[in-house]
Amino acid sequence: MTEPKKKIKVAFPHMGIIYIAWAAALRKVGCEAFIPPYTSKKTLSLGTKYSPEAICLPYKLILGNFIEAIEGGADYVAMISSPGCCRLGEYGNCIKNALDDMGYHANYIELTLYDGIKGMYDFLKKISGKNDPVLFLRAILIAIRKVFICDELERKLAYYSAREVRQGEAEKHFLKALKMIDEANTTKKLLKAQKQAIAEIAKTEIDPKREILHVDITGEIYLVCDSFSNQNLAKELAKMGVETRKSLTVSGFLKDAIIPKIFRKGETHLQRAFRLAKPYLSRDIGGDALECVSDVAYANERGIDGIIHISPFTCMPEIMSQNIFPAMRENCDIPILPLIMDEQTGKAGYLTRLEAFVDLMRRRKRKNQLSQKQAETVK
Ligand code: SF4
Known part of the structure; x- marks a missing residue:
């Protein structure tokens, strides 16, 4: 009996709840989305320890995320790169060199966002080893839809949490709502989950006179x-x-x-x-x-x-x-x-x-x- 082919584990750095979108695209093309532990004090101290002192905070946190991802078993770490007048354009190379110097030889891959759909398409092609335009388009679309839904849910959270009667209730419903969006793996399921997620947050009891x-x-x-x-x-x-x-x-x-x-x-x-x-x-x-x-x-x-x-x-x-x-x-x-x-x-x-x-x-x-x-x- 032949063993099932092992899925490659790909990790992106965190930035709020963006992991929901990239995880959806990776799963769609047959990779395993490796979600590193959410950024914590430990991530920050790991990143700070191996970063130039004056570099900006996002760099340190991203490096910390990558270290935790590689130590947790990710096969690939993916970095979002972009050109630009600030240090962001140099982040990719610096992080790659820092990881190499520390002896972490995980595969490093970049997603060039300013190349638009083409950049995302090329990234999915490289990472999955497939050449299926329809599949890649579906993966890109589900990721984009999830980004818009997550932003909508964050707006709802801001509305309800400022007015909630019991502190923390809106966030509790928000986390449940996020799980619904994360688990929806087709457009049809996602549309249904979106309605359920909004209804979930709306369960928060609010004080309309606040x-x-x-x-x-x-x-x-x-x-x-x-x-x-x-x-x-x-x-x-x-x-x-x-x-x-x-x-x-x-x-x-x-x-x-x-x-x-x-x-x-x-x-x-x-x-x-x-x-x-x-x-x-x-x-x-x-x-x-x-x-x-x-x-x-x-x-x-x-x-x-x-x-x-x-x-x-x-x-x-x-x-x-x-x-x-x-x-x-x-x-x-x-x-x-x-x-x-x-x-x-x-x-x-x-x-x-x-x-x-x-x-x-x-x-x-x-x-x-x-x-x-x-x-x-x-x-
Ligand atoms: S905008 Fe540029 S300089 Fe500022 S934190 Fe981001 S990468 Fe660093």
Whole structure:
């Protein structure tokens, strides 16, 4: 009797809940999705130990994820690469060399996202050893659909957790909902799971009278999307009655970088970024700086209570955007809280800054409401 062929185990680094999408694509083409343990303090210390001191936080966490994946038995570690003006373009080679130097000889493979569908297609072809365009297209489509659903679920989580009666209830339902999406392996099953997942989160009992503040979160995309690296920013704010909206999402990125123009509806994030950032920054300077500058203007335009800008220590594009914010004050009357994260960032000081910011926004909102009421009675 011939033994069944062993599936190769492929691991990607974590970034929030993106593992659900890449795992779906890998399973579809017949590989085993090896999901390393979610990023933890151990991952961070492993990554930090073997990284140059001044390199940005995402690099250290990704390296830590790879070490844990290889030690856990992954055959391949896959890195998302992209060109660009910042260090991201060098990440791939640096990580590969670091792993080699440490004696980890796992197979290293790159997925070039800015090559669009072609980049994903070539990646699946290499990793699976197959040549089946229909299968690869199905794998890409299910992964993209899952990205959009996961972002939708995170928006629901932000809504319910800011209003929940019992702390932690929305997150409990959210985790169940994620499992439903993860387990759906065909488009038909996924559509059904999407409805069930939304209904699951909606089971959260909420207090409709709670005074809610609305805050946008912008910054470097990895930190915005990854709850370990941003120290659970959205969760901490929800406890204070704040509904957050991530200005940078993976689905937003896919619309700009992967999805062909004919399938897009409306203005994409990057298109809006060029339009709104123009008076302050006229060109893309790498990373997410252009988007961040425009996000401040966009939040101001919508009358949002405040915006938080979160960036890794030493991130060059975000240092630039933070230096542009003061010049925006003339036209944008919105509270901005800049947060810089690295492996040294302590939780207590960070929470104190969040509480002070929420207090400031609440007092400002009440003051504005009062002046509005007084103006109406005078009329
Ligand atoms: S955007 Fe910033 S954090 Fe991200 S790779 Fe570039 S320099 Fe590093």
